[in-house]
Amino acid sequence: MKAQLGLIVNGETHELLVAVHKTLLEVLREDLGLTGTKHGCELGECGTCTVLVDGTPVLSCLALPLELQGRQITTVEGMAKGGELHPLQQAFAELGAAQCGYCTPGILLTAEALLAETATPTRDAIKQALAGNLCRCTGYTKILDAVELAALRMRVTPAGDRT
Amino acid sequence: MSKDRFTIVGQPLPKIDAWAKVTGETKYADDLVLPRMAHAKLLRSPHPHARILSIDTTRARALPGVYGVVTGHDLPPIKFGILPVSQDEEALCREKVRLVGDAVAAVAAVDEETAERACELIDVVYEPLPALMSIEESLAHPEVRIHEYGDGPNVHKNVALQFGDVEAAFARADLVREDVFFFEGNTHLPMEQHAAVAHWGPDGKLTLWSSTQTPHYVHRLLAKILDVPAPHVRVIAAAVGGGFGGKLDPFAHEIAACKLSQVTGRPVKITLTREEVFYVHRGRHPVLMWIKTGFTRDGDITGCHLKTWLDGGAYGSYGVASTFYTGVINPVTYKMPVYKFEGARVFTNKPPCGPKRGHGTPQPRFALECQLDKAAEQLGLDPADMRRRIVAEPFTKTANHLTVTTIGLGECIDKVVEASGWRSKWRGFKSAGASTAPSEASPGIDCAGEAGARKRRGIGIACSAYMTGAGTAVYWNSMPHSGVILRADRSGGVAVLCGATDIGQGSDSILAYLPAEVLGIDPKDVRVHPGDTDLTPVDLGSYSSRVTLMCGMAAIQAAERLKSAIARAVAAKLETTPEALVFRDRKVGVPGDWEAAVPFADAVALGESMHGVLAFAGSYAPPKRAGKYKGGGVGPSPCYSYSASVVELTVDAETGEIELHDVWIAHDIGRALNPLLVEGQVEGSVYMGIGEALMEAQVFRKGLHKTPSMLEYKSPTTLETPEIHTILVETDDPEGPFGAKEAGQGPLLPVIPAIANAVYDALGVRIDEIPITPEKILRALDLERQGKTPRVGPEKLPLFTFKEPVVVESAFGQPADPVATRPFAS
Numbered sequence: 001m002k003a004q005l006g007l008i009v010n011g012e013t014h015e016l017l018v019a020v021h022k023t024l025l026e027v028l029r030e031d032l033g034l035t036g037t038k039h040g041c042e043l044g045e046c047g048t049c050t051v052l053v054d055g056t057p058v059l060s061c062l063a064l065p066l067e068l069q070g071r072q073i074t075t076v077e078g079m080a081k082g083g084e085l086h087p088l089q090q091a092f093a094e095l096g097a098a099q100c101g102y103c104t105p106g107i108l109l110t111a112e113a114l115l116a117e118t119a120t121p122t123r124d125a126i127k128q129a130l131a132g133n134l135c136r137c138t139g140y141t142k143i144l145d146a147v148e149l150a151a152l153r154m155r156v157t158p159a160g161d162r163t
Numbered sequence: 164m165s166k167d168r169f170t171i172v173g174q175p176l177p178k179i180d181a182w183a184k185v186t187g188e189t190k191y192a193d194d195l196v197l198p199r200m201a202h203a204k205l206l207r208s209p210h211p212h213a214r215i216l217s218i219d220t221t222r223a224r225a226l227p228g229v230y231g232v233v234t235g236h237d238l239p240p241i242k243f244g245i246l247p248v249s250q251d252e253e254a255l256c257r258e259k260v261r262l263v264g265d266a267v268a269a270v271a272a273v274d275e276e277t278a279e280r281a282c283e284l285i286d287v288v289y290e291p292l293p294a295l296m297s298i299e300e301s302l303a304h305p306e307v308r309i310h311e312y313g314d315g316p317n318v319h320k321n322v323a324l325q326f327g328d329v330e331a332a333f334a335r336a337d338l339v340r341e342d343v344f345f346f347e348g349n350t351h352l353p354m355e356q357h358a359a360v361a362h363w364g365p366d367g368k369l370t371l372w373s374s375t376q377t378p379h380y381v382h383r384l385l386a387k388i389l390d391v392p393a394p395h396v397r398v399i400a401a402a403v404g405g406g407f408g409g410k411l412d413p414f415a416h417e418i419a420a421c422k423l424s425q426v427t428g429r430p431v432k433i434t435l436t437r438e439e440v441f442y443v444h445r446g447r448h449p450v451l452m453w454i455k456t457g458f459t460r461d462g463d464i465t466g467c468h469l470k471t472w473l474d475g476g477a478y479g480s481y482g483v484a485s486t487f488y489t490g491v492i493n494p495v496t497y498k499m500p501v502y503k504f505e506g507a508r509v510f511t512n513k514p515p516c517g518p519k520r521g522h523g524t525p526q527p528r529f530a531l532e533c534q535l536d537k538a539a540e541q542l543g544l545d546p547a548d549m550r551r552r553i554v555a556e557p558f559t560k561t562a563n564h565l566t567v568t569t570i571g572l573g574e575c576i577d578k579v580v581e582a583s584g585w586r587s588k589w590r591g592f593k594s595a596g597a598s599t600a601p602s603e604a605s606p607g608i609d610c611a612g613e614a615g616a617r618k619r620r621g622i623g624i625a626c627s628a629y630m631t632g633a634g635t636a637v638y639w640n641s642m643p644h645s646g647v648i649l650r651a652d653r654s655g656g657v658a659v660l661c662g663a664t665d666i667g668q669g670s671d672s673i674l675a676y677l678p679a680e681v682l683g684i685d686p687k688d689v690r691v692h693p694g695d696t697d698l699t700p701v702d703l704g705s706y707s708s709r710v711t712l713m714c715g716m717a718a719i720q721a722a723e724r725l726k727s728a729i730a731r732a733v734a735a736k737l738e739t740t741p742e743a744l745v746f747r748d749r750k751v752g753v754p755g756d757w758e759a760a761v762p763f764a765d766a767v768a769l770g771e772s773m774h775g776v777l778a779f780a781g782s783y784a785p786p787k788r789a790g791k792y793k794g795g796g797v798g799p800s801p802c803y804s805y806s807a808s809v810v811e812l813t814v815d816a817e818t819g820e821i822e823l824h825d826v827w828i829a830h831d832i833g834r835a836l837n838p839l840l841v842e843g844q845v846e847g848s849v850y851m852g853i854g855e856a857l858m859e860a861q862v863f864r865k866g867l868h869k870t871p872s873m874l875e876y877k878s879p880t881t882l883e884t885p886e887i888h889t890i891l892v893e894t895d896d897p898e899g900p901f902g903a904k905e906a907g908q909g910p911l912l913p914v915i916p917a918i919a920n921a922v923y924d925a926l927g928v929r930i931d932e933i934p935i936t937p938e939k940i941l942r943a944l945d946l947e948r949q950g951k952t953p954r955v956g957p958e959k960l961p962l963f964t965f966k967e968p969v970v971v972e973s974a975f976g977q978p979a980d981p982v983a984t985r986p987f988a989s
Contacts, residue, residue, distance in 0.1 A: 029194075034187075035187070035193075035194035038355070039356070040355070041873045041874075042437070043437070043872060043873070076186065076187035077187050079186070085182075088185075089185040090185075092184075093177045093182055096178065096839040096842070096843045098184040099669075099843055099847065100354065100403060100405045100406075100667030101180070101183075101184030101402070102353075104184055104185060105187045108185065126881075127882055128882070130880075131882045133881075134354065134878060134880065136351075136353060137667045137843075138847050139848075139849055139851075139887055140846075141886075141887050142839075142842070142843055143881075
């Protein structure tokens, strides 16, 4: 059975006709071509497919689009604004926090939600926030460093002041 | 070239693909979509060992939305395997399945769901056979045969090598120790599930995009397996979302996608589920080890004898190499004048093991380093000092005829000893009022009351060595191991074509940095085109820590050739000699007259005007150093990296839980071409070592994986990963590109035994078995309470006869083979 629904993704509204049991992950990747959202288990275990719904991290492999109509969905493609990378993206690139890069979108979005809530998270708080996102390449070290660097830069130059 | 003359080498630059990766732009295999593409699924065996009596696909074919169904009978009756000596696999099994997860049929359909439903409609009749699930079972039941080939019933490989008289060496020793260890298998767990897209075009040519670490070997094998001419096959390595050795074999899903594309006339995609990835495996072998080593009272090693038994799983894969690797690298680290190694790989009805980060060497490293710790204690020596004393001599040969070049291990030991505060901490946590312990550790000191008695702090050390690329390819040939083509274009940009595959380690970036360094341009001016068997010269693949060294050397050679051609043209224009010219800041000129320097784009135009198209090749093959004995081809490497690690941890004596505090690791990298990337490789290696040491285990029950999901298969999260302090030691190796050695695998090795040794320092119990779980800690403490030896580890060895050893004189201490002498060097 298919349903017609309206999804707001990265600020754009999409009218879609999709099978009702399709997950948000599938709709993002297959119907909207937003392949920046990755999958590692499709069982809600690895954090790879994390997106933001109204600013809160959600595992898109466990979410149903039917229930998310009218909500603000953000994927990694929506992090850069006006051609300007999000400070997290910039810091991840500069510090080598993305090796194979496969877990990176989910981690970036989880970290974005953290920094939106806490401007000065401790290293332990960052570890807690990212504990549900597995990474097999980095040993997390450069990821934690990059989140700290991004947080620092965002404090120095708040979002409104960034060009 | 001295360090200060580099402009790009040594700089912590972002990777050239970093921007694509942080924006979600990078295209992995499952991100590829082609018009009319079908989606496919494999039907896999539910039995660990069974004869296939019949396969009926009628019902599946009738399902609406199904485009095609294939079984093994649609494929040429050829067996294959990554190693020429182990041709034992079928993409889709015809007569027999040997593990749960062996593929028997494949379906292409309009979508995955339809393909999955069609798989359920395929009727396979199996006759179950006895399943052999351990080394002991496989050896005890020669009447049940998993394969008909090998070195004995269910024995895939049996090797024995002897270099010098070990018995005489033991007779000379003041202390001889015999210890037994077990290292459980574990898996790569890349975040990306394997995926492949195949398109068999109407012109009869096949293109495969795959998450593979070795497009070249897949290319070779696809031609054979599908019986198509190799020139009509093109393999493109998509961006790989983590490999660690798990994407190094040709896989059933790749072959099935190709065949289905041929029969359906459509592009076909297969993406494995996470559960399938666990069964596909090819990861760390479970290895049982017996090690006997003689020591003088000063801690020198007089000789060592190692026996290893590998649980290989159901197929050969890289297993013959894995078997050798459990023996041949240990002598590279310390002065070990006499050495004997016996190894056997046994088939079992489990997912095949193969190469995982460190390939075959973490297991014997664990055994040797734990035994050294025990010997040091018996000899009354500090285990760090003892190791420092016995570090191998640079530019000599090992007992097993391996030429070793630079060795930075002594400095690595010094650096981690100093950084960790080893001198005051080792055995220091046990002494009353240990004033040296960090303040947050105070509850962990034994004298600090009840909580203290429960939480015990400890520190341990271990070292290791690893190869920087295998000296031989997996198939015998005299061609380059890595090739690069550089093409300069009139814009001043340079294109790099190389078959290397970036699996996250940064090989694409290395291929930009090194030509940019040589040509004095910005890495951003370099476009890297990797891993495409149609366009790029062969690079053998991302394995054995070979890529930076081999493609790096080829890239430097190609860049020097391009530079020389441009220099001749610019010299003519500036009326000087090519030798007088310097390439820097996107200009070519004479340092004394830099005003007249020619912009690089103009220099390219001058070059193209003089020579025609500016395209130059670089080729690299390792020095020919195979030992002159049977088996001497496994182990030689252009150079070896060295690592030393100290781990500090706390063990809860009531729950058995281990909390890691800090890992200090010093790594002899030769030269850090980009310290940021090297640190990333070291940190990732340490992390993976921690996972293997404490929790990761690929274990089975009744043929089934016990934990085939990311939740149940425990791996470290941010919360279990401690602070990792990385120290890079540079030795400027004459074999490496600008002196560089490997970083991607070696630093994993010392972490595991350092953890085991730290547990001993904390609790006084020996866990001679990986992973070191809370349950094993508690069992050891129980044994201590009962007045027994507080050790948990294997208690017995299999009844097994190794073959007569190949006896060769030890080459220990002989001068190294000529350095930097290799094919294609000029």
